Amino acid sequence: MRCGLLGQSLKHSYSPLIHSFLGNDSYSLFSISPDALEAFLKEGSFTGINVTIPYKKAVIPYLDGLSDIARELGAVNTIIRRDGKLIGHNTDYYGFQAMLRRSGLLVKDKKVLVLGSGGASSTVQNVLRREGAKVVVISRNGENNYRNLYLHKDCAVLVNATPVGMYPNNGESPLDLQVFPQLEGVLDLIYNPSKTALLLQAEQRGLIIENGLWMLVAQAKQAAEFFMERHIPDSEIGRIHARLQLMMENTLLIGMPGCGKSTVGKLLAQKLGKEFVDCDSYIQQKAHMSIPEIFATQGEAAFRKLETVALLELSKRSGLVIATGGGCVTRPENKPYLRQNGKVIYLKRDLHSLSTEGRPLSQANRLEDMLRERKPLYESICDYCADNNGDISSTVNQILNFIAKEHSDENSCD
Ligand code: NAP
Numbered sequence: 001m002r003c004g005l006l007g008q009s010l011k012h013s014y015s016p017l018i019h020s021f022l023g024n025d026s027y028s029l030f031s032i033s034p035d036a037l038e039a040f041l042k043e044g045s046f047t048g049i050n051v052t053i054p055y056k057k058a059v060i061p062y063l064d065g066l067s068d069i070a071r072e073l074g075a076v077n078t079i080i081r082r083d084g085k086l087i088g089h090n091t092d093y094y095g096f097q098a099m100l101r102r103s104g105l106l107v108k109d110k111k112v113l114v115l116g117s118g119g120a121s122s123t124v125q126n127v128l129r130r131e132g133a134k135v136v137v138i139s140r141n142g143e144n145n146y147r148n149l150y151l152h153k154d155c156a157v158l159v160n161a162t163p164v165g166m167y168p169n170n171g172e173s174p175l176d177l178q179v180f181p182q183l184e185g186v187l188d189l190i191y192n193p194s195k196t197a198l199l200l201q202a203e204q205r206g207l208i209i210e211n212g213l214w215m216l217v218a219q220a221k222q223a224a225e226f227f228m229e230r231h232i233p234d235s236e237i238g239r240i241h242a243r244l245q246l247m248m249e250n251t252l253l254i255g256m257p258g259c260g261k262s263t264v265g266k267l268l269a270q271k272l273g274k275e276f277v278d279c280d281s282y283i284q285q286k287a288h289m290s291i292p293e294i295f296a297t298q299g300e301a302a303f304r305k306l307e308t309v310a311l312l313e314l315s316k317r318s319g320l321v322i323a324t325g326g327g328c329v330t331r332p333e334n335k336p337y338l339r340q341n342g343k344v345i346y347l348k349r350d351l352h353s354l355s356t357e358g359r360p361l362s363q364a365n366r367l368e369d370m371l372r373e374r375k376p377l378y379e380s381i382c383d384y385c386a387d388n389n390g391d392i393s394s395t396v397n398q399i400l401n402f403i404a405k406e407h408s409d410e411n412s413c414d
Contacts, residue, residue: 095219116162250342257326258355
């Protein structure tokens with residue numbers, strides 16, 4: 001068996017990893033230029049391939065047959081070679097169906113806005129219409145566009161099928177959700193970052209949110225069934241999704257200066273097999289100055305700006321354990337950076353045990369005042385609060401148990 005992903009300039013893809021989790025180690029990336037597409041399809045030695053941008057439509061003329069859904073959508077994302085014939089399928093349809101089901105959102109007879117009119121949007125629209133939704137496509141140059149969103153105040157569910165907000169353009173959002181008072185949930189096909197600015201805004205309002213990772217894994221599961229000609233249980237989607245989430249997500253430690261974020265972070269990173277980054281050290285390296293020197297020469301406001309840039313850069317990355325500076329929660333603009341790609345852990349330690357060495361603000365301000373100001377901020381931003389008054393390994397175990405529980409809950413949603 002020889003399988004893989006066909007695209008034009010593939011740099012990084014999670015597909016080989018997902019297919020290896022599904023039991024197929026023969027999966028590789030095929031970056032093919034448009035003028036070589038026909039020869040690749042006709043003469044290539046693959047037994048099954050997935051197809052991505054820009055070839056989902058372009059491959060169709062070279063195929064011998066299409067599944068009903070691929071024909072209806074006019075797009076192919078999986079090709080199987082059997083007895084010398086190439087048959088095109090579309091497993092994104094199954095992928096989005098699975099994502100919608102996982103979200104728990106019911107769309108029958110409700111208005112659902114789909115942002116974007118590209119390939120993924122067609123698939124999403126098709127699934128939603130079959131579920132009985134009243135679908136409206138928002139397209140930059142369409143009749144329904146970003147200038148007349150007020151026409152859709154009754155929108156119940158919104159699906160982002162544009163690349164707006166996708167890495168590396170984290171923080172960008174296609175629209176402001178305030179226009180939609182009746183909104184119940186937001187689905188975003190993007191999975192990097194794990195929470196786009198759009199999803200963060202929806203989360204802030206307490207709405208149901210779901211990113212595109214479930215869809216990615218589900219479409220791969222159905223493609224693998226075609227490749228390997230065997231049934232794969234749906235529970236595999238949950239298992240692989242949890243494994244990927246665990247690998248991809250960052251763990252960010254917040255808490256008072258001197259509460260042990262770096263010490264705990266290093267051990268936690270070792271246990272999780274992840275890279276540890278200390279945000280203050282990162283700032284010092286970039287500024288070529290120590291933190292006390294930055295405070296002395298440029299003041300706290302300048303340090304906070306450097307810290308925001310550092311958080312933006314670090315939180316875009318995946319699979320890190322990040323020890324943040326104690327005051328990072330005081331700037332509201334840092335909140336999305338802290339929450340976009342991972343779990344935030346508030347490390348609590350009694351005031352008399354906090355270290356003040358090399359910490360300009362801890363020495364200058366009374367720690368009680370500082371805690372009074374920051375505690376509600378730490379609590380409102382964190383996903384979990386860990387007590388760090390005992391020994392370090394017990395703190396790390398509390399955090400590991402929390403992470404394990406989060407991912408096992410995810411499996412049980414399956
Ligand atoms: P596409 O064919 O390029 O279509 C994207 C659409 O988004 C465009 O047709 C355009 O629609 C709109 N758009 C593009 N740039 C925009 C901008 N700057 N501002 C506002 N709208 C913009 O891409 P696609 O294949 O449909 O993929 C769309 C997104 O879904 C991507 O982020 C992709 O990674 C994701 N996706 C995820 C999965 C998954 O498994 N999770 C699967 C497929 C796709 P208008 O011109 O009508 O505005």
